Structure formats: structure tokens, C-alpha cells
Amino acid sequence: MKRLICLVMVIMACAVTASSQQIASKTAGLQKIDGYFPIYWDEKNGKMWMEISRFNKEMLLQVSLPTGVGSNPIGLDRGQLGAGRVVYFERVGQKILMVQPNYRYRALSSNAAERKAVEDSFAKSVIWGFKAEADEAGRVLVDATAFFLRDAHGVADRLRQARQGSYRLDESRSAFYLPRTKGFPLNTEVEVTLTFASDGETGPLVRDVAPTANSITVREHFSFVELPDLGYKPRKFDPRSSSFDVEFYDYASPFNEPIEKHWIARHRLEKKDPNAAISEPIKPIVYYVDNGAPEQIRRALIEGASWWNQAYEAAGFKNAFQVKVLPEDADPMDVRYNVINWVHRSTRGWSYGSTITDPRTGEIIKGHVTLGSLRIRQDFMLGTGMIPSYAANGMADECEFAMMPDLEYLADTSEIEAMSIARIRQLSAHEVGHTIGFAHNYAASSYTTADQSWIIQLRWSR
Ligand SMILES: [Zn+2]
Numbered sequence: 001m002k003r004l005i006c007l008v009m010v011i012m013a014c015a016v017t018a019s020s021q022q023i024a025s026k027t028a029g030l031q032k033i034d035g036y037f038p039i040y041w042d043e044k045n046g047k048m049w050m051e052i053s054r055f056n057k058e059m060l061l062q063v064s065l066p067t068g069v070g071s072n073p074i075g076l077d078r079g080q081l082g083a084g085r086v087v088y089f090e091r092v093g094q095k096i097l098m099v100q101p102n103y104r105y106r107a108l109s110s111n112a113a114e115r116k117a118v119e120d121s122f123a124k125s126v127i128w129g130f131k132a133e134a135d136e137a138g139r140v141l142v143d144a145t146a147f148f149l150r151d152a153h154g155v156a157d158r159l160r161q162a163r164q165g166s167y168r169l170d171e172s173r174s175a176f177y178l179p180r181t182k183g184f185p186l187n188t189e190v191e192v193t194l195t196f197a198s199d200g201e202t203g204p205l206v207r208d209v210a211p212t213a214n215s216i217t218v219r220e221h222f223s224f225v226e227l228p229d230l231g232y233k234p235r236k237f238d239p240r241s242s243s244f245d246v247e248f249y250d251y252a253s254p255f256n257e258p259i260e261k262h263w264i265a266r267h268r269l270e271k272k273d274p275n276a277a278i279s280e281p282i283k284p285i286v287y288y289v290d291n292g293a294p295e296q297i298r299r300a301l302i303e304g305a306s307w308w309n310q311a312y313e314a315a316g317f318k319n320a321f322q323v324k325v326l327p328e329d330a331d332p333m334d335v336r337y338n339v340i341n342w343v344h345r346s347t348r349g350w351s352y353g354s355t356i357t358d359p360r361t362g363e364i365i366k367g368h369v370t371l372g373s374l375r376i377r378q379d380f381m382l383g384t385g386m387i388p389s390y391a392a393n394g395m396a397d398e399c400e401f402a403m404m405p406d407l408e409y410l411a412d413t414s415e416i417e418a419m420s421i422a423r424i425r426q427l428s429a430h431e432v433g434h435t436i437g438f439a440h441n442y443a444a445s446s447y448t449t450a451d452q453s454w455i456i457q458l459r460w461s462r
Pocket residue numbers: 430431434440
């Protein structure tokens with residue numbers, strides 16, 4: 001009996017040691033990537049550890065797809081933004097829950113009990129459960145390997161929806177991608193290489209783009225980001241401005257007023273001198289053009305996007321909107337960069353502008369433009385179809401052409417090239433327009449040109 005008690009005591013002592021183990025000793029010898037959430041790379045075991053010290057404090061968790069499948073109809077493009085969520089960590093003993101609060105239903109009230117009544121009336125979502133493996137002065141170490149090494153972007157679902165096969169994540173062919181796993185004071189970025197395997201039949205679209213169709217490898221990215229401070233003032237949505245908006249239900253609104261609230265989406269922009277008619281901003285909005293775009297295209301993208309500066313000037317801001325080339329060491333998926341990406345696919349498809357928006361306020365945290373690179377080739381082909389190929393040079397009549405088909409490209413194409421580049425400038429301006437918060441303004445298009453109507457929209461929205 002005495003021996004049994006001894007054994008129990010030894011086991012208990014072990015348990016206590018495990019739970020109160022110091023983070024320093026548990027992470028000794030691991031590569032520390034310091035930042036918003038310090039993470040530790042355990043090279044020997046292929047594990048990623050995460051240190052959590054912020055509890056019950058909201059942050060943004062953003063998932064994205066830095067490398068694509070390359071097929072427009074499948075719709076898994078390089079640089080695609082996935083779900084963005086506000087989350088916080090809640091500690092219950094050794095368990096750490098990652099909770100997503102519900103911002104769709106709220107009470108805009110100074111009465112805490114009123115806010116709580118609404119909060120408790122609607123579901124929250126616990127996204128993940130971690131276990132505290134070490135514990136030190138309010139900081140906790142968790143094994144986050146399984147949290148990161150998973151298909152958070154929904155690639156397998158998308159492949160199935162596109163009828164390209166039934167794919168599963170193969171862990172043995174998946175790993176952390178360390179060149180894009182980084183820590184910064186206000187954000188921690190983690191990237192993983194994931195391979196999706198299929199034992200069954202594969203679809204024609206994946207066979208078109210993947211070197212081995214039953215093995216599709218892409219990368220997914222996670223960003224943990226400090227949410228903006230609450231210095232941003234939300235602005236009520238006005239349907240005449242045709243802005244994108246955040247929508248929610250405010251249960252504290254007077255019962256004779258609409259419960260549904262809409263606030264516009266826009267970047268934060270404040271004048272250095274609030275009394276000046278035109279002032280420089282405290283912090284400009286900077287967009288970065290893909291450094292992987294060819295030089296000629298890059299210039300057109302910068303020029304077109306920069307037109308927006310005129311609109312901001314008309315709204316009272318000087319040098320508020322700037323466009324630069326993405327620095328070589330910067331990661332376009334890093335949420336601190338507004339980007340204009342030049343994206344390749346096997347066939348032509350849509351270009352689009354998306355945003356990461358703070359769901360609490362409507363503040364745009366990141367503008368993210370995806371431009372399909374084949375468009376300019378299509379515009380060029382349309383142009384060549386609209387001019388007489390040979391008359392310009394006087395080189396060939398129909399008879400000669402039949403014998404010498406190579407003559408086709410001897411026509412003067414400089415005007416078509418200029419038209420194609422002009423379209424890229426417009427496209428850049430157009431998609432950036434979406435990422436600064438504007439939908440298509442069909443109403444205003446009827447009395448002015450589309451781009452002028454957007455300038456009017458911008459004036460209204462500031
Ligand atoms: Zn559009």
C-alpha cells in the first residue's frame with residue numbers, strides 16, 4: 001500500500017512538472033521567430049510552437065493562398081485572400097480556446113449588460129482548441145503544428161466543387177515553408193506547403209495545369225494581426241455613394257428605427273492639419289505593384305493606380321495616395337501591404353479587387369488587387385483583328401498572303417500596343433477602386449464616365 005501511495009505521488013509530481021514547465025526549457029534549442037506571437041521552429045520534429053500571452057484580446061486571423069493552381073475555372077489563384085476572422089484566446093486551465101466572436105449581431109450601447117445580452121443570444125465559433133504545454137508568468141506555449149498544417153483555405157473543397165476529383169491533404173508531402181514564416185511587432189506570418197492527393201479520377205482542368213494531376217501542391221498562409229486601434233470613425237453607408245459596406249444588426253437601435261446598420265468600407269485617412277482645405281495625411285495610403293510584373297506592365301500599373309491621387313486631392317488630401325513597386329524582401333501576403341498582383345493562369349479570367357476589412361468598423365486594413373496577365377494579350381489580339389493587317393505596309397495583297405502567311409505580323413501594331421497598355425492602366429485604376437471601397441456605380445455612369453463617377457463617390461465618402 002505504501003509503495004502504491006509513493007507511486008501515485010511520483011506520478012502527481014510528474015504531472016505538476018509537465019504543466020508548470022518553463023517555456024525557456026521547453027523551447028531550448030529551437031529556432032525562435034520573435035514578433036506579435038513568438039513562434040518556435042522545432043526542426044528535428046517538424047513542429048511549430050506558438051507562445052500565447054494575449055488572452056481575451058481580439059486580433060485578426062487571415063488565411064490566404066500565396067501560390068495558385070493556375071486554372072481560371074478552378075478559381076484557386078496565386079495571392080487569393082481567404083477567410084478573415086476576428087478571434088481571441090480564452091484560457092480554461094490547460095486548454096486554450098481560439099474564439100471567434102459574432103459581429104453580425106451587436107448592441108451599440110454604453111450599457112455593458114445590454115451588450116452582453118446580445119452577445120449571449122447568438123452563437124460564437126470556437127475555431128481551435130490548443131493545450132498548454134508550458135506555462136510561465138501568464139504566457140503559455142502550445143503546439144500549433146496541426147493548426148497550421150491543414151487546409152484552412154479550402155483547396156480540397158474547391159477542387160471537389162469544380163469536379164476535378166476527390167483530394168485529401170497528404171501530411172507526408174506537406175511541411176512548413178520557412179522563407180515566408182516571419183514575425184513582426186504587430187503581425188506574425190506563417191506559411192505551409194500542402195500537397196493534395198487523389199487516388200481516384202482527376203479532372204481535365206487539373207490535368208491541364210499540374211505536372212502530376214493526382215498530386216497538387218500549393219502553399220497556404222496564416223496572418224495573425226493586431227487589429228487597428230479604435231481611433232477610426234465609422235461612416236454611415238449612403239446608397240448613393242455605392243460603397244462596399246459592413247452590415248450588422250444593432251439590437252440597441254430604437255425600435256422605431258431600422259435594426260440593420262451599414263457602415264462603408266474605406267481606408268483610414270486623417271489630415272495632418274484638420275483645418276486646412278488641402279492637407280497632407282498623417283499616414284498616406286500606399287499601394288505596392290507586383291515586382292514580378294514585366295517592366296512595361298509595371299509602369300502601366302503604377303500610372304493607372306496613381307490616378308486615384310487626383311481623387312484624393314479633390315477630397316482635400318495631398319500626396320495621400322501613393323503607388324510603389326513592392327520591395328524585393330516584402331511578402332505580398334503580409335497584411336501590412338496593399339498590393340496590385342499580376343497573376344498568371346492557363347486561360348484568361350477575371351481580374352478583381354478584394355480587401356481585408358475590420359468587421360467591427362469597416363476600416364480597410366489591406367487592399368488586394370488580382371490582375372489576370374492574359375488580358376493584355378487578348379486585348380492585343382482584339383486590336384489586331386480590328387485593323388487591316390497588310391494595307392498599312394502595302395506589303396501584300398491577298399494572293400501574296402496566301403503564299404506567305406508570315407507576313408501577318410508585318411503590320412504596324414504600335415497603336416494596338418498603345419491601346420493594350422492603356423487598358424492595363426484603366427484596369428489597374430478600376431480594380432484599385434474596388435479595394436478602396438467602391439462597388440460599380442451604375443447610376444452615376446449614366447451621367448458621366450465611370451472613372452469620373454468614382455471620383456464623385458470618393459468625395460462623398462470622405
Ligand atoms: Zn469591377
